[in-house]
Amino acid sequence: MDKIAFLGLALCFYGCSKPTAAGDAGSTDPKASAGTGAPVALIAECEGTGPGAGLACDNLGDGYLKGTSATPKDSALAAKYYLKACDKGTNLGCRHLAALYADGAGVKQDRTQAIAYYTKACDTGLMLACDDLGDLYAKGIGGPAEPAKAIPHYQRACDNNFGMSCGHLAVLYLEGRGVPKDPKQAIALYEKGCLGDSPLSCDDLGDVYAKGTGVPVDRTKAKLNYQRACNAKLSLGCDHLAALK
16 A cells, blocks of 8 residues: 555544444454444554554554544553554554553553653654653652653753753753752753744743743743744743733
């Protein structure tokens, strides 16, 4: 199956399949699902060895996790398809499976497994998974909060120009969680995130100056950063800018 045809099939999976028969709503058998609305060709692609197999499995996992007109909502079956995707080298599948283990959705909650699958996705270059791993430690998802362990994962993603991670790392420096408090370092990280792909970092930097968190209050710098966030279509930045005037 060529790439264009496959992408069309994946899109059709979410919007043009026939509704699942009511009597099969609880089915967790892929073959049974294929007979009640799930696209047979997408399942066949997932089970195959072609270049689109992993993405097909991940798409099926998304469908079963969220529930669609083509598939019943079944997080356990979603986990099985995400595992197939991950095993076939699709890092999004690894990330999605890690999230299920972190939350205990469709699988028994297992922080060790969550860390392993997030790490696998992160190591293949998916910076969003590196950020997720930082969140797991910083927020204590599935276990105790360990902000010091979050730092290298946020730093790795930030170093690879994933702006949201720069912002997350800035919070730890600003609050002194896992590292000594360092407002200057926090501002530098917020600035890097803001200049990258994270308008939320611009807004957070505006907050730092508006509230005087670790630095003197500076309304001019607060307005500048709220404006940058607003210009990047972040409504929160626009709201903060309006409130400050």
